[in-house]
Amino acid sequence: MEYSVSEIDALVREEKRLTAVESHNEAWAEGLSAGIEPEIIAEAALETAFGEILRANGEIATLALLDRMREKVIAGAFEPEMLRH
Known part of the structure; x- marks a missing residue:
């Protein structure tokens, strides 16, 4: 299956978003653990x-x-x- 450039861009953007959410969730958990x-x-x-x-x-x-x-x-x-x- 071939993807268009815009579909590839959308997939890359979604992967980046998911990675950012994961990083943010880890930082959030660390803050809570620190009592913030x-x-x-x-x-x-x-x-x-x-x-x-x-x-x-x-x-x-x-x-x-x-x-x-x-x-x-x-x-x-x-x-x-x-x-x-």
């Missing part, structure tokens, strides 16, 4: 992520991502039964 509250871990992760996006892509892209994340929260995308890993 989940809210503090989450805030630090968000600050780091948005700082990197702002640095790499600018304010408009960062605010657009914030808007998309807000809509996902409203839609319930982050409810435990909706998360995909």
